[in-house]
Amino acid sequence: MxxxxxxxxxxxxxxxxxxxxxxxxxxxxxxxxxxxxxxxxVVVLLAEIFAPYDPFARNPTGLLSPPTAVHIFDDDWQLHRPFVYGRKVELDRQTFQRHFVEDRSQRYPIRFMIRGAPYDLLGIVPLDIHAFGVDAPGAIFIAGTDSLGRDLFSRMLFGARTSLxxxxxxxxxxxxxxxxxxxxxxxxxxxxxxxxxxxxxxxxxxxxxxxxxxxxxxxxxxxxxxxxxxxxxxxxxxxxxxxxxxxxxxxxxxxxxxxxxxxxxxxxxxxxxxxxxxxxxxxxxxxxxxxxxxxxxxxxxxxxxxxxxxxxxxxxxxxxxxxxxxxxxxxxxxxxxxxxxxxxxxxxxxxxxxxxxxxxxxxxxxxxx
Amino acid sequence: MSETELPVLSVRALQKHFPVERGIIRRTVGAVKAVDDVSFDIAPGEILALVGESGSGKTTLGRCIVRAIDPTGGEATLTRRDGTSVDLVRTPQRGLRSIRSDMNMIFQDPFSSLSPRMPVIDIIGEPLRAQGIARREIHARVREMAALVGLNLDYLTRYPNAFSGGQRQRICIARALITNPRFIVADEPVSALDVSIQAQILNLLQDMRERLNLSYLFITHDLSVVEHMADRVAVMYIGRIVELAPKSRLYATPRHPYTEALLSAVLRPDPEARDQPILLTGESASPAAPPQGCHFHPRCRYAQDICRTVAPQLTEVAPGHASACHLSKELALRGVGTA
Amino acid sequence: MACAPLIEVRNLRVALPLENGVLMATDGVSFSIAEGETLGLVGESGCGKTMTAQSIMRIAPRFAHTTGQILLHEAGGTTDIVALDPRGPAIRKIRGGVCAMIFQEPMSSFSPLHTIGNQIEEAILLHRTQDRAEARSIAIDMLGRVGIPRPAETIDKYPHHLSGGMRQRAMIAMALSSQPRLLIADEPTTALDVTVQAQVLRLMRELQDEFGMAILYISHDLGVIAHMADRVAVMYLGSIIETTDVRRLFSAPRHPYTQALMRAIPRIGKRSGERLEAIAGNVPIPINKPRACGFANRCPAVMPGVCDVRRPALEVVAPEHRAACFLYPEVVEAADV
CATH class of the missing domain: 1.10.3720.10 (MetI-like)
Known part of the structure; x- marks a missing residue:
């Protein structure tokens, strides 16, 4: 053979x-x-662009916030471009734990190439464009936040940069x-x-x-x-x-x-x-x-x-x-x-x-x- | 072949001993005498066939001469195209580089002897590149040589995997001949090829000898090929030459019992000639532990006491015919008829 | 050789689907071997001779697609080997039992982890006896018969202790220990020195006289074939192109390929220095083979419009002599019908 x-x-x-x-x-x-x-x-090299937030920016009102749900239908089953609802905190009267619930009265459409927190791309180019995000005061935490209220998704991108x-x-x-x-x-x-x-x-x-x-x-x-x-x-x-x-x-x-x-x-x-x-x-x-x-x-x-x-x-x-x-x-x-x-x-x-x-x-x- | 002309290659007492090492610190405990005290000459335009079985040291000898490996002793004097002579054994590798244009080697396996990651045009041109010749000239000469050996010039930019065994051996031949050498070691150049391809390559080697006035050391185990190609034949057995003679003499009147057995073991493609070969007992001993005296004596049907103790020297038994057997004068050995 | 056929191969086709097409390893091979007869199967690398042997043993690659019949005639009846499950018990009884095989490289056919004796005994226990002591004595006896010195000691050695020739002898001993009716020898002496080859070939002839088995002897070496075979089948590009008894083949070959091959090989006694009559071209690869004579592109007697559009069948062109070439009216006639 x-x-x-x-x-x-x-x-x-x-x-x-x-x-x-x-x-x-x-x-x-x-x-x-x-x-x-x-x-x-490519994404982690350009993490500043792809991350919607600064990895160190704390969100005092959003400690340990769960991942934000992205919707395309509103309560009346009307089709929209992808959006997120606002958040509000509710206190459970029995366990005294705080829960984040969606504030259905506020809708924040997800916008691409949005202006946000300024940064220096690759340490030299000053920019403030982010690949996606929502207008303030809305917030999008697609992987939730940590105990200090920092956006976990952004931190993951920056963390992967370090690790890689x-x-x-x-x-x-x-x-x-x-x-x-x-x-x-x-x-x-x-x-x-x-x-x-x-x-x-x-x-x-x-x-x-x-x-x-x-x-x-x-x-x-x-x-x-x-x-x-x-x-x-x-x-x-x-x-x-x-x-x-x-x-x-x-x-x-x-x-x-x-x-x-x-x-x-x-x-x-x-x-x-x-x-x-x-x-x-x-x-x-x-x-x-x-x-x-x-x-x-x-x-x-x-x-x-x-x-x-x-x-x-x-x-x-x-x-x-x-x-x-x-x-x-x-x-x-x-x-x-x-x-x-x-x-x-x-x-x-x-x-x-x-x-x-x-x-x-x-x-x-x-x-x- | 004129008598006065200097031989292209003159080998004297060449030896290659491989050290045998043992233990963690690699202590040398002995030596394998792969090539042991070998001497011969090759005249300009001559083909000397080197015949032997596996373990006889024929491949090692060929590699020592072109210094693919370094011999451990002896001399090998090459007369170059410009008439100067150089001892290949004592020249260091670095100094050999300019001499290498006068000699080259063809390997047995045309599959492993071509770098799989180079296009054919670079493979053939490599010896020229090593001599520092300009790329443009290299390409011109590669095309010329490729045409000479019968390669399709359109395929020169392809890689070796696109070629069949016979074509690959043509590439090897083109590479070996591109520097216009005087002397080629051909190590079993057709053994790996299909039967119907062998004749093409043998003919090509003959043609090239005539056109380029080459000398070959033609290493093979196949006595039918030897009979077709060689002018003279040297028979090797466990590191030593046991018989050296012009081809027709060797085939008709061998003077060493090993040559006799070897010749009779050749199977002719002729069902009428199912003559019983002289069966040798056993197999050739390992060169790591050769027998005392004559290396061949344990298998020799004529062996006598002297053979077991004294190693016979290669001595001339007839003009141009040397044999290393104590009994070569007395024995009447069977040869094969040449029609 | 008028004995009843032991094995009949009929129209064997083995197709290997590869990435760049279908490789027809054997393409309609038919032959038969009688009891006690030696059929030499000669051809170059890639001509399908090994695949034919592997098909008889059902050890061809798993992805190979095999059609045709391989009929094994025994006293108890006839078995079609192609129809058997390649991993079933029936083929295991045949493989190493009725049919045994020896290979080119005996080192790779023995497991380096077990003694020679263990491996031979295993074969005997499978096919001949259940008794370990008896198996061992049979094994020792076999090793002695193939000319291994001191068989009672050698039986406990490992394969790497033996020299190449001795390993090949042990391999033959193992193959013959089950008393096969058919021995398939696939280039058994190609890796050996000529002096050792002579020993092994003589041994095989002696053993054949003694045991009376049939041999399918596969080789590329015409010298060995001339020495060993009773009848010869010449293969080229997956097909048998000529078959006859050994004397006729070497004295009067009929197929242009066989004729050219005979002229192309160097041989002792031929006038030396004379140019060999080389066969031009290269051996083609049988991938997506056209329906034509496989030798047409190298043939000195090619007839354009005939040889390159139809495939010649293997027909009787002389007494006891078949060839597949359109030079013979019998072949042309068969193709037109």
Whole structure:
């Protein structure tokens, strides 16, 4: 069958990359995940526009307000463009709990590209346009508000921005280190390989959580929480490249034995050109897969560490710190929307994992289609 | 082939020993003598076939000569097109780069020896690019060479996966010949190809030799192909050359018992010739633990006491015919008739 | 060879739906093998010879679409293997029982986790006896018969302890331990050295004389086929294009493909240095195959308007000799009717 399979290679002029893309597109869920992640990154980068409110703006009258319902029919079943009702607070005479109820007398149509709180887009462009919102004094909290009356949806967007980007530096450092050490180990072999492998095993045996706590205690006091997190995650990356280094080493060891690499050597191609023109393209796709699957790990790492109080701390907004509010069982039972950031985390991680799986299947040339 | 002309390649006492390592700190505990004290010459325009079974070291020998791997001892002197000579064993890899235009290699598997991520035009042109030649000139020469080996010029921008095995081997040949080398190591160039394609490639290799005045070291296990291609034949067994002779002499009057067995084991596509081959007992020993004395003695039906203790040297038994057997003068061995 | 046929393959078609079309792995293959006979099935890679063998054992890929008949004639009656459930008990009785198979690479056919003996005994327990001790003694006996030295010790070794030739012998021992009526040998010596190949081939002939089983011998090597087969079927692009007894095939091939192949292979004794008469072109891939002779685009004797519009049937063109080529009036006649 092997001889048959190789002679069946799709005729035509498709490059390896085009073949991978074709295989990837057949994986519907992964393709959808790619779209989701792409849109997500655009939205969180431009969070100021897409968030209707400032993530720190408190709404003293709207503490722990449930998600605002969006309507298109009024009480008389008349069709309108989407709108929300006003809110008023009612006190339950028996439990003495406050409830938010809709004030059916006031209707606030949802408006797009509305002027609202001013901000600096990407830190430089002063703007006050928001993608959607309602006119004051109406309010739209599509994911409710937290215990200080801040709009949870806006905070989720800003929190996702932190969570999606804060680990990237660490990831980048780890990636470069893994590539270098794995590359040295795999390309040269011999004593260098043995040395790096033993060193890798040492690093892999270090427990992460206590190390993280020790590092958290070591950083200068005057750093902001975000700087602290940046620092720690970078240090962790410096010792966390081992997994990638192993992958790179293994891949190089097998690719180095390929006849075409030997052919390049016989043809007088320099070492550097062999690495960049023959070896790297051979596993660039695997690196992309590795990175794709590392991002959700990084997000989950941030979320769980922040949740434990070891990572980011309020007032920094991240998906992890947003979940800090959900630590209290009472608030969760009364205000279940505080768990929305958790659902958001799941969605993001699952999307990344599907994307990674799709890519892995697509780059694997030996997979039966 | 004139007698006075310098050989293209002169190999003397070439050896490649792979260290055997044990334990965590990789202590060297022994050596696998994959190629052990091998010497031969190849004249300009000559095809020397190197025959042997798996584990004989024939592929390692070929790779050592073109320095795809580094030999551990001996000499291999290449006479270049400009008349200068260079010892391939002692030149460091960096210094070899300019010499590589005078020699190249064709691999067995045309599927794994072409980088799957390069278009064919870049694959064929790579040796020129490594010599620092301008892109425009490379493309012109690639087109010329591709036409010579019979590739469709319209398909040069395609990737190797669009080509069949035979076409891929043509690409490999074009790549090996593009720098106008003098000497080619062809390592089982047709073994991976379909029977109906093999003849095309063998003919192409013959044509190229005539047109470009090439010499080949033609490595193969197939004695029928050898008979068709070679001028002289060297038979290898566990790292050593056991017999070296002009082709017709070797086939008609072999002087080593291993050659005799090898020849008789060739199955001819002729049901009338179901002659009983000389059956050798067992299989060739591992080069990691070769037998004492003559490596072949445990399988040899003529073996005597001396064979078990003393390793025979490759000595001339007739003009141009050398054999490494203590008994080569006494034995009358069976060859195969050449019609 | 006037014995009753043991197995009859009738109009076997195996279609593999792939992303870029339907690959006809075998396209109307018919042949029969008599008791004790060796049929050589020769062809190049992708011609469908392996798929034919896999269809008899029902081990073709699951997505393959198989039609036609494979009739196995036994004393108890005739079974159509194609109609059996590929995972049912009936085929399991045939597979490894009445029909056994040996493969090109014996290393991948043995599990590395179990001893040779365990694996052979398992086959014996499935098909011959229930008694473990008896199975073991049969296994030792079989290993001895295939020429493995010290079988009582070797039986407890693992596959990686054996050399390539010994593994192939053990593989043959395993295949023969259930006393099959048909042995399918798929390129069994291709991975072996020539001197070892000679040993294994002789062993197979001796065992055939001893056990009397029929052999379907699949190879791309005309030398091996000439040495082993009683009758030969030549396959090209999913179809048998010529079949006759081995002497006729090699002395007077009728199909242009067989003729060209005979001229193209280098052989000892041919005048050396003489150019080989190469067959032009490449072996096509049988995806979305047109209704034409598969060899038409490479054939030196192609007749435009004939060979490229109809498919020649395999017809008798000489005594005991069938070929599928429009050069022969018998084939033209059959196509017109």
């Amino acid at each position: 092997t001889a048959l399979a190789t002679s069946m290679a799709p005729a035509g002029m498709l490059s390896q990359r085009q073949l991978i893309w074709r295989r990837f597109c057949r994986h519907r869920v992964a393709l959808a995940s790619l779209w989701f992640i792409g849109i997500l990154y 980007f804060v680990g990237l530096l660490g990831l980048g450092i780890g990636f470069v280190l893994g590539l270098i050490f794995g590359g040295l180990s795999g390309y040269y072999g011999g004593a260098i390989d043995t040395l790096i492998q033993r060193f890798t095993e040492f690093l892999q045996s270090l427990p992460t959580l206590p190390l993280w706590m020790a590092l958290a205690a070591l950083v200068p006091k005057e750093w902001t929480p975000t700087q602290v997190y940046f620092g720690i995650s970078s240090v962790l990356a410096i010792i966390g490249w081992t997994g990638l280094a192993r992958v790179v080493r293994g891949k190089l060891l097998s690719l180095r034995e390929e006849d075409y690499v030997m052919a390049a050597k016989v043809n007088g191609v320099s070492e550097w050109a062999i690495i960049t023109r023959h070896l790297l393209p051979g596993f660039a796709s695997y690196l992309i897969v590795h990175l794709t699957l590392a991002v959700p790990q990084m997000i989950l790492g941030e979320v769980s560490l922040s949740f434990l109080g070891l990572g980011l701390r309020p007032p920094a907004v991240s998906l992890g710190t947003l979940l800090l509010d959900a630590q209290n069982i009472q608030t969760v039972t009364l205000s279940p929307w505080l768990l929305y950031p958790g659902a958001f985390v799941i969605l993001i991680v699952v999307a990344f994992n599907f994307l990674g799986d799709g890519l892995r299947d697509a780059v694997d040339p030996y997979r039966q289609s």
